[in-house]
Amino acid sequence: MKTYATIALGLALGTALAGCGQQGEAPKAEETAAMTDDAGTMAMPAETIHGKSTGTVTAIDIAKGQVTLDHGAIAELEWPPMTMGFAAKPELLKDIKVGDKVAFELDWDGKAGTITKLDKAL
Known part of the structure; x- marks a missing residue:
């Protein structure tokens, strides 16, 4: 066997x-x-899309020009609320700290987002 x-x-x-x-x-x-x-059929923007939302700063790296936001929905991009990192010029980050509530605008090129305006929310 x-x-x-x-x-x-x-x-x-x-x-x-x-x-x-x-x-x-x-x-x-x-x-x-x-x-x-x-x-x-995938949603790939042919051009840069401008969006805006509000959120909370969860991380900042001024040297790398990077900010991470726990943000609300971004209607222009059809994004739900989420946490993600974005590029940002150091001068936009100088008065912002982790935990701040912010209003922001960004440009999305289909691959990466760049913050164009960032203000503390009232």
Whole structure:
């Protein structure tokens, strides 16, 4: 009985290893076109979008020109509330500290956001 189990295991292992040496096929032209069509439906802005919201400062790195905000929804970008980092000129950050409630405006290029206006909220 052990001999049959050993042979079966050896055959299964050999088949599995043989399959590992095979190369996959390149996608067919129609599959590639379908992938491209799907990517074309993603929301990728063709130009910079300007948005504004309010939030709370959770981190600041003046040397890197970076601020992290726990912000409310940004209607212009169709974003829900979230926490994320943005680039900002050091002069916009000089009077801001962690914990401050702020009103801000930003430009989004489809990859990164840059704060263009940042004021303490009243």
